[in-house]
Amino acid sequence: MSTSNASGPLTPERILEAAEETLRRFGPAKTTVVDVARALGVSHGSVYRHFPTKADLRDAVVDRWLQRMHPWLSAVAQGEGAAAERVRLVLWTLAEMKWTQSQNDPEFFTAFAELAEEARTPVVAHVDFVVAQLTKVIAEGVARGEIASADPRATALAVFDATAKFHNPAARSEWVRPAIDEAFANVWTLLRDGLLPRPPAV
Amino acid sequence: MSTSNASGPLTPERILEAAEETLRRFGPAKTTVVDVARALGVSHGSVYRHFPTKADLRDAVVDRWLQRMHPWLSAVAQGEGAAAERVRLVLWTLAEMKWTQSQNDPEFFTAFAELAEEARTPVVAHVDFVVAQLTKVIAEGVARGEIASADPRATALAVFDATAKFHNPAARSEWVRPAIDEAFANVWTLLRDGLLPRPPAV
DNA sequence: CGAATGACAAAACTTGAAATCTGTCAGCTG
DNA sequence: CAGCTGACAGATTTCAAGTTTTGTCATTCG
DSSP states (O other): OOOOOSSOSOOHHHHHHHHHHHHHHHOTTTOOHHHHHHHHTSOHHHHHHHOSSHHHHHHHHHHHHHHTTHHHHHHHHHSSSOHHHHHHHHHHHHHHHHHHHHHHOHHHHHHHHHHHHHOHHHHHHHHHHHHHHHHHHHHHHHHTTSSOOSOHHHHHHHHHHHTHHHHOGGGGGGOOTTHHHHHHHHHHHHHHHHHSOOOOOO | OOOOOSSOSOOHHHHHHHHHHHHHHHOTTTOOHHHHHHHHTSOHHHHHHHOSSHHHHHHHHHHHHHHTTHHHHHHHHHSSSOHHHHHHHHHHHHHHHHHHHHHHOHHHHHHHHHHHHHOHHHHHHHHHHHHHHHHHHHHHHHHTTSSOOSOHHHHHHHHHHHTHHHHOGGGGGGOOTTHHHHHHHHHHHHHHHHHSOOOOOO
């Protein structure tokens, strides 16, 4: 019996699509490779032809999820306006996207946050991407005299770490509005004052 | 048969001592109220006379553990020197005490970190204490013209939140030395520059 | 001949019956 | 009689047997 699927050859992309859908429906605890294969109308052996282990498949799904945010972050990083304001926007966008997802679909977000805890590699790549965007904006701000920093990458890491509470899914239990907006505003006030160049002492 | 214990009447303090010791030996998952009672040579009914539920006993142990840090934090908060430096010292001491414990006795620290995740009330009290210390130092700095802040409590919360990565046990997996010392230094540079008053623009 | 299958062994999970634990309280004991 | 005990009911956890899942690979299919 051939359960052959309408949509062409089996590709990593089609598997990832089906895996994310299955994860969404059953949750990370209940999703098996056989479930994913069934959603595609193939045997589980075929899935293993493209992803050597279940952990690799899971990491690839997490990677896809994280990378979907990247265009939005690039956009605000490359926008117009003062460098400090663009740093704020990158951090805010990063946090806001996660808050929104976590509020709109808590189960899905929790599922992905749990997966992300295990999936070191894609998370490291995501952090690297965000820090690279911040570094670019800060370096530009330094060049224009809008931001004071001896080492733009160190400063980028510092603002990223200092706002961890707002974008790290591990802290999601504290994302209660409106308290979290206020906390972000308070932290940002301090960071912005730390970024701005000081006029030479009199 | 009386397994009567040498040391006087059963007090909450003696129970907490035994509970902490038992938790340390068996871990939070394997510790039962019966174990604690056995360590004291009493029946578990006697423990329930002093703590209405196991959760209350656990919270009291966590509370004791967190409060043991308080004298050290008060000491640096009340020390001499510039206000900003004392803010740094409070945050550093808070982080350092946790890093040290987590390195010296990882199992014990993990156990307590897990307990703390469930024990809302003592954790809130601990955060309140630390923020109160920071608020005092910042308010003093503002009075002396050493620190710029429109609202010392908001600023205290901001520096506390901005350093969450360094003192929140939930982030303990990232406490790898020496990377974490450097990350702290970078964040602090930014926060300090945000705290210092700016000379009036020319 | 490359892509896919499905039978298979080992590992990881599920299940439910037995054991243990929590929290109560009537009664004992010093 | 104040403080403690231990039997007890209901909730939770353990453990071993049974089931499912992962990952491999010889074989089949187009």
